[in-house]
Amino acid sequence: MNLNFWLPLFIPSTSLAAGVVIFFLPEQMRLTRSFLNMASAILKIALVVPLIWGVFHQQEYRFVLPLFLEFDLVLEADSLSLLFVTLSSVLWLVTTLYAIGYLEDGFQRSRFFGFFSFCVSATTGIALAGNLFTLLVFYEFLTVTTYPLVTHRGTEEAIQAGRVYLLYTLGAGVVLMVGMIWLSSAVGVADFEAGGIPEITRVTTTAPLNVIFWMLVLGFGVKAALVPFHGWLPVAMVAPAPVSALLHAVAVVKAGVFGIVRVVYDVFGVEAVTAMGVREGLIFFAGATILYGSLRAIFQDDFKRRLAYSTVSQVSYITLGTAIVGPLATIGGIAHLVHQGIMKITMFFCAGNLAEELHFHRISELRGVGRRMPLTMGAFTVAAMGMIGVPPMAGFFSKWFLSLGALEADMPFIIGVLLLSSILNAAYFLPIIYYAWFCEPEHPLPERPATQRWEIHPYLLLPPVFTALVTVLLGLLAAMPLSPLSWARLIMFREYTP
């Protein structure tokens, strides 16, 4: 019982404890609430930093709580979980700041921020889960705690969105649960292991394992918005902007795709997945999702809906990188886990700013908006360039390594998919940039109030500017030892050299 044992538990606990306290705070205690929010976010990052150092140096961090019979709650920090933990705790800090700026004048703030904290607790739990069972526990907890955030406004639209959200995610949860129990009946219970669980690698070719694999992948695939299970994501757009950021970049979608990554690499393992012949199917799903999401995005005029379809497409890059099951593609996919998060969260912050300051929700309204909100639109432009894959932004490196991986795996058609998708990315992002910077507004834009120093409240301005900066830095400094790309390389080495 030392620090290495307890540390993995502390990380989800900080926000869990903060959430519980926040629930009981009276609405008007704004400062206390904001302080608690920020303090727990900063504390979480402070706890993650030593973990990064430790895992880099092969230290073991593992918390075990025996639950029942052979099932244990295991929280363990390995290189893959740390990538996700770091991403979500950094982005949570930013999103919290944004949410405070966005919602602190609203209603039901204690409820909102309480569940908000629970969400992040669940996400870090998913990241640190050391076996499938623990992963499911936090995964379902995430579903339950995001529901009140999606329905936060309580309007008819929000309630309907919440219903669709539950239908998809709880349904997927049931499939996952059956799949996991079936798996545990077939091969017993085991922790995640780089290269796959030995019991499975031994019995690869039996038919039930194939079915179980698909149950698990599709169960996670619903949150990862794999077509045709993506329907909830565009609908959930009615939620407030910080929640969308949370859904798309920090927590929900990421949790789904992270689950797929875990199933492929650490449950079945690279060898078994190749031997079982499930790889082609997964590549097909991912490729179809990438193209379908991009195509749908082009035809959306609602800003947030376009971003939502773009997420459908972009998240599947990660699935694609995982599905190719080759070292270089793995690097590309895992690095994109971070890159997509940072770029997409920037875009949602920007969309939120436009809605909050100018009440613009449609892309056709954005003409000339760059002059009124230059920093917001600047941040958006950087992120959009990254998504399209323009060097030196972070997104370029994801696509580069994915393409290399496709060549390495001798599947050149994937490069075609990536190219086509990039063209489509450009087709739906460039008009926004063009409208914002190069068009005259149709109606005069609302002027900035004289009392307002910046184009919008600094709490809302700082987060997108910061994440846009990070997008550029991650690209420029991709070769530095602790960049996501280098870390993804580290993960790759540990997965492929058991």
Next chain:
Amino acid sequence: MILSGEQFIVILLILPLSAAILDLLLPKRAATAVLFLTALVLPPAAAGLGAAVLKTGAISYRIGGWDTPLGIRLYADGLSTLMLLLTSVIGSAISIYAVSYFAEGSNPAERQRIDMFQPVWLIGWTGLNGLFLSGDIFNLYVCLEILTLTSICLIAVAGTHASIRAALRYLPIAIAGSLFYLLGVAVLYGASGTLDLELLAGRITHETHFLIAFALMVTGLLIKAALFPAHYWLPPAHANAPAPVSALLSGLVVTAAFYILLRIASGLFAPVETPGWAGLLGILGAISVLWGGLQALRQDRLKMVVAYSTVSQIGYGFLLFPLTLAGSAAAGYAWNGAVYFALAHAVAKAAAFLAVGALMHQIGHDRLQEMTGAAWRSPFILMAFAMASLSLMGLPPSAGFVAKWMLLKSALLSGHWGYGMVIVGGGILAMAYLFRVLEITMRAPPEGWSRLPIPKGLAFPAMVLAVTAVLLGVFSDLPLRLLQVGPVVGGWGRFAP
């Protein structure tokens, strides 16, 4: 340890009984103090017994030192201790809740009812503790009967027209159930010459007498446990009782009937128990799960939703019987899963009823369609209800999740895919009828809404039970270890994985 296991057994029986008598004699204030004192002492006493049982194994206590077959034997193993702990926790919450519930009643007549509630409830509590401590089949009957009669009184305690009618509707079916059981006991005694469970275990053969006795007893218990098709009496009775009584009925009384069934129908009668029996119980359980869930989905009163949910949830326990036939590994999961399910359901359901009662106290009704915005106006109470719902739906982290996981694992391991689908389907139905409720409360309330003051005496007991239901899903190791302790009656031990 300060006291021995035997002494804890004595406390668990004597304390609520003497409190009941004192309650009748003392003036109102002192009577309430006695109730609170009982509620304060019984949980640690049950925990003390649990610690003793964990340490030394099952405990037999011969009253007056007389050995069986002459004397009466009290018996505490892991299963009964767990049930005693459950009873003490829920019972304490109900006691505290009831005092505020009746004190803050809407009319003066209702406020007087606490005088009647307290002693009757304490006698019922004695009956529950006695039931879980009984080592013979006749004492089980006596305690069950005490419980039945006190339940009927408690349903009627509000004194309103609806509650008296509910009590009178409950009366015949409850008595019928008891009579079936008693008849079975009589036949059994005639055939075997003993009532002690341990002695019985060696004497039961495949003769017809035993089959008849078994059939009669099981029928009686099915009625008590409200298994389909004998479920129809439960929803109106549970829904029309005062909230603390609903919690008691759905949380503990139904569970007590299931407990007796566990004691007799899982090994004790092995010579006459055929796979057909187990299959029949399993199928009735499966129908209950689905039928109760479907009915819950159709109700427009919140209390009826929660009451039909009891019909659905009680069905899960009966899947135990076909699943334990499957072989040792699957049987172990089924046994642990079914008992944990009963435990999870009792805590969560009591929490749900207490929460609904608190909500009704605030808004004056339980009509679902008029609950728009309840989560905005009474967030604390709705939070308790939502946490209880989590367990009822079987979502993690909660006791219900742990139980469902084990049951499902047992079904898949033994290849009972049909039962597996029932377990999954019942969970989906529970999500549907509970999220239907939660969704209504999440809708924005009409303009000009405000927070309602929290009735603390009502909301806190509900919250404590709801939190317990969630925590039992995280700290399930200890209760499950307790459950493995020493059961010999009926040969439970062989199922332990």
